[in-house]
Amino acid sequence: MAGAEDLQHLIEKNARWAERVVKQDPDFFRRLAAQQAPEYLWIGCSDSRVPANEVVDLAPGELFVHRNVANVVNHSDLNCQSVIQFAIDVLKVRHIMVVGHYGCSGVNAALTCTRVNGVADYWLGHVRDIACRHQGLLDLEPDERHQLSLLCELNVMEQSLNVCSSQTVVDCWARGQALTVHGWIYGLGDGRVRHLNIAVSGPDDVGQLRQQALHDITAARKASAERKRLGDTVPASR
Numbered sequence: 001m002a003g004a005e006d007l008q009h010l011i012e013k014n015a016r017w018a019e020r021v022v023k024q025d026p027d028f029f030r031r032l033a034a035q036q037a038p039e040y041l042w043i044g045c046s047d048s049r050v051p052a053n054e055v056v057d058l059a060p061g062e063l064f065v066h067r068n069v070a071n072v073v074n075h076s077d078l079n080c081q082s083v084i085q086f087a088i089d090v091l092k093v094r095h096i097m098v099v100g101h102y103g104c105s106g107v108n109a110a111l112t113c114t115r116v117n118g119v120a121d122y123w124l125g126h127v128r129d130i131a132c133r134h135q136g137l138l139d140l141e142p143d144e145r146h147q148l149s150l151l152c153e154l155n156v157m158e159q160s161l162n163v164c165s166s167q168t169v170v171d172c173w174a175r176g177q178a179l180t181v182h183g184w185i186y187g188l189g190d191g192r193v194r195h196l197n198i199a200v201s202g203p204d205d206v207g208q209l210r211q212q213a214l215h216d217i218t219a220a221r222k223a224s225a226e227r228k229r230l231g232d233t234v235p236a237s238r
């Protein structure tokens with residue numbers, strides 16, 4: 001029979017963590033309880049290997065976070081859209097980063113049309129739509145592994161553009177409030193975040209942004225493949 005004590009080890013870990021924090025900074029929790037003033041909203045994948053705060057080494061209070069399977073930003077998802085609205089209108093964050101990751105199993109399921117046999121299949125339909133939209137580009141990749149990494153990048157691009165065209169963001173820019181939307185991708189294998197050259201600070205034409213981002217993504221992938229061909233083992237940083 002399962003009971004509350006099953007998770008006792010986590011409650012004990014929590015107590016030790018809180019003690020450690022207070023030891024370093026006695027006022028830490030009192031200060032945080034009074035208010036939060038994060039500058040950033042992180043929209044990422046629920047994957048347990050991509051913990052938002054740790055990845056960018058930020059303390060509690062510094063990062064507002066929304067995570068779901070495959071970091072999808074859907075216009076009719078009241079959960080995600082409410083987080084975006086709260087972040088912009090109430091917390092007045094200056095930056096939103098949409099953070100995908102290579103090797104995303106949600107994106108992989110969408111790419112390979114693998115059924116999860118449940119409601120997640122509907123959710124991943126949003127990523128399948130992106131694969132269909134960019135099928136021509138995906139077909140140019142040499143194998144499925146490369147297709148997956150490209151689709152992970154394209155998914156970040158499309159979800160970033162969905163943030164840019166969300167009503168809250170459109171209204172935010174219209175009234176002159178500073179906000180930049182960034183597209184990032186995280187490497188599970190090296191713990192590094194790469195910027196996908198997506199950084200939008202105003203109501204630019206989304207179609208044009210997509211063309212520019214597609215150009216940058218494919219150019220960077222070509223450069224990276226070329227470096228690999230030449231035996232350069234330095235990881236691509238961009």
Ligand code: CO
Pocket residue numbers: 045046047069070071101103104105106107
């Ligand atoms: Co994922």
